[in-house]
């Protein structure tokens with residue numbers, strides 16, 4: 669197994685553990701403005717993904733991401749399964765040459781593009797996009813303009829995602845189930861933006877090792 673493949677397998681396992689630990693909190697968030705299944709969706713889907721990638725023989729980073737995404741697609745229905753799973757599968761070829769600053773930025777941009785293609789959400793719609801756009805833009809700028817290392821860039825991106833999650837609280841939902849609530853969605857934090865932040869925090873944790 670390549671060192672990089674091994675690191676990505678470890679990242680998927682770390683994400684699975686974190687989302688299991690946050691299961692009830694994410695479900696609480698989704699019970700306020702959705703159907704109370706986001707914690708279960710994420711915990712179940714990522715646990716299955718971690719199992720699937722642990723079984724891979726000689727995986728490369730792109731293959732690991734693709735397998736994780738395919739597993740999420742088959743395990744998780746609703747909005748988040750296709751958004752997370754489909755976008756991971758779609759962006760995984762960006763890692764075909766391994767993990768570098770350049771391929772990491774390309775992966776992040778392609779992932780974001782697919783989430784927006786599929787879900788048609790923009791900033792301010794109160795979705796995972798509110799965490800993802802500032803994170804991906806900050807990551808790209810940090811690496812390409814400020815010439816930070818990918819790990820430093822990822823740390824800036826996590827801070828940007830955190831502000832994006834906070835931004836979802838005072839705005840009205842225009843996409844997804846929460847939009848059915850109209851103005852009653854105001855004052856609640858978006859579950860998918862929150863799980864996106866947790867995933868990024870775990871990626872950073874593994875990248876720092």
Ligand code: ADP
Nearest residue numbers: 706746747748787789795796843844859860861
């Ligand atoms: P469901 O809403 O089908 O029950 P989940 O509860 O697992 O699925 O996921 C809900 C999350 O999915 C929301 O909090 C939001 O962040 C995200 N989401 C929903 N619709 C969209 C969309 N069109 N674009 C981007 N993200 C979306």
Ligand code: MG
Nearest residue numbers: 702703705706
């Ligand atoms: Mg839900």
Ligand code: MG
Nearest residue numbers: 703705746747
């Ligand atoms: Mg649901």
